[in-house]
Amino acid sequence: MTSLAEMWPPFGLSLSTPRLTIRPVLDEDIPSAVAAARSGVHPPGKSPFSMPWAELPDEELAPNMAQWYWRCRANFTPASWTLLLAIWHDDDFLGVQDLGAKNFTTLKTVGTGSWLKQSAQGQGFGKEMRAAVVSYAFDYLGAEVAESEAAIWNQQSLGVSTSLGYEPNGIFRDGWGEKVEEVQRVRLTPTTFKRPDWTLKVQGHEALSSYLGI
Numbered sequence: 001m002t003s004l005a006e007m008w009p010p011f012g013l014s015l016s017t018p019r020l021t022i023r024p025v026l027d028e029d030i031p032s033a034v035a036a037a038r039s040g041v042h043p044p045g046k047s048p049f050s051m052p053w054a055e056l057p058d059e060e061l062a063p064n065m066a067q068w069y070w071r072c073r074a075n076f077t078p079a080s081w082t083l084l085l086a087i088w089h090d091d092d093f094l095g096v097q098d099l100g101a102k103n104f105t106t107l108k109t110v111g112t113g114s115w116l117k118q119s120a121q122g123q124g125f126g127k128e129m130r131a132a133v134v135s136y137a138f139d140y141l142g143a144e145v146a147e148s149e150a151a152i153w154n155q156q157s158l159g160v161s162t163s164l165g166y167e168p169n170g171i172f173r174d175g176w177g178e179k180v181e182e183v184q185r186v187r188l189t190p191t192t193f194k195r196p197d198w199t200l201k202v203q204g205h206e207a208l209s210s211y212l213g214i
């Protein structure tokens, strides 16, 4: 019988770094993702996300997260896709790193977003997982630009970007609910990328890239 990963190529992707295994969030991983988010992602009242999902009450958080994973899969097409990748450190679910693009075959540009549970922050995991997906985008998918953005006060996220060589790419004002936030865009190219001193291991790339038409 055909496996699910053979039927749905994104599920076959797996990236490995020295400390992390990075692979799509499967349905069976959703409870671990919810538990990690419930343990705390940011200080109370200081959401770094445009939609403050991590502050939802318990009974809304789990269905909201599950629906987000399903929605991204359901809307995944070669023209517009988002990979939601679980971050595993041994058997510990640390958080999620996403990698996505619109009109990739023309623009060769990817965007990223991420979160780690608070107990896993500040130990270099954020940098390691972003370096992994950016290496994958540049070296396997042939991306020419990687973009990201964060509230101007989000020193952790901007710290990851700066240490990997991203350059500032303008500030814009965004409406986060009722609040106006100043958001810093950042941009990385293969030339400015400060590469990690390890080499990414990749499995399952061929089927995914052919599905994406790359």
Ligand SMILES: CC(C)(COP(=O)(O)OP(=O)(O)OC[C@H]1O[C@@H](n2cnc3c(N)ncnc32)[C@H](O)[C@@H]1OP(=O)(O)O)[C@@H](O)C(=O)NCCC(=O)NCCS
Pocket (backbone or CB within 6 Å): 041, 042, 048, 049, 095, 113, 114, 115, 116, 117, 120, 121, 122, 123, 124, 125, 126, 127, 128, 149, 150, 151, 154, 155, 156, 157, 158, 159, 160, 163
């Ligand atoms: C953003 C996030 C994924 C970063 O991961 P992390 O593991 O905490 O960050 P790292 O330990 O890898 O730090 C990476 C770099 O940022 C720097 N950094 C981290 N926190 C910092 C801070 N508060 N001030 C300044 N620099 C900081 C580190 O020094 C490091 O740089 P270096 O390698 O040059 O020393 C994580 O903190 C997180 O999930 N935060 C809450 C959710 C969030 O903000 N998501 C992003 C929304 S845009």
